[in-house]
Amino acid sequence: MPGRKSKARELQSMHRGLHYMASGTTGQGDLKRAILELLRSDWEFRRAVAAELGLLEILERLAKIEERMARIEERLLKVEERIEEHTRAIRALQEQVRSLQEQVKVLQEQVKALQEQMVKLQEQVLEHSKAIRALQEQVAKLEERIEEHSRVIRGLQEELRRFGDRLAALGSRWGLYAEEAVRESLRRFLHEYFGVAQVGKWEYFDREGVVFGYPTLIEVDVVVKDDTHYLVEVKSSVSVADVKVFNEKCKLYQKVVKPPKTKKIIVTCYADDRAREAAKALDVEIITR
CATH class of the missing domain: 3.40.1350.10 (Trna Endonuclease; Chain: A, domain 1)
Structure with missing residues (x-):
């Protein structure tokens, strides 16, 4: 019970002050002045009065409240600092988002251009496919005509071969006669050229x-x-x-x-x-x- 002892001392101090005021003053005005002087100069008297009036408990509660407020302010400061950090981070993220949005816009434009090119290419591929099919049909027809011509050529080659065999047989006989006739003519020329008889x-x-x-x-x-x-x-x-x-x-x-x-x-x-x-x-x- 330190609290009770302190309170008792405060009460004793207050009674002594009141007794002093009662014994040393003659009027109510003097009593008030004395009480105010004691409140200003005597700390224990001031606490005793506050306790009698219920102010001490209020002051203690206010002190606790102030301590709690101080702690809350510290926490608020930390929260504000974190909020500031988060705000800066949010601003940075917002900048990144704006940059990404611009990039997405550029990419969307590029995708749109590519899609248009793809459509054009598909149209060209379709046209080329039609042209290729037409050419394939022409090639098939040409192959048929070539095959037909090849058969005709093979027949002509066979006829030419048989004709060549006959011609070669005739040519070999004629060549022997012609070669011998030419050689005999050239021998007569040699006789004349060299002036010899043989x-x-x-x-x-x-x-x-x-x-x-x-x-x-x-x-x-x-x-x-x-x-x-x-x-x-x-x-x-x-x-x-x-x-x-x-x-x-x-x-x-x-x-x-x-x-x-x-x-x-x-x-x-x-x-x-x-x-x-x-x-x-x-x-x-x-x-x-």
């Missing part, structure tokens, strides 16, 4: 296959005049291969016979440009008649 023939069996790559009999027309051996090839027409073979024959003749001088001559009715180039490179003279 053109000799050199025959040699090429065992080593120098000319053709395998062993075979080699024949070369030869005209000997003074110390020069004229090696002559008589053909109705001459190709590059003919020039090369003739040159190999002449090289074999030079190796076997070893004449003092040789001259290579081809007498023909026709020689193409390539044959003439080869003859010039191999030092072969071509005489056309």
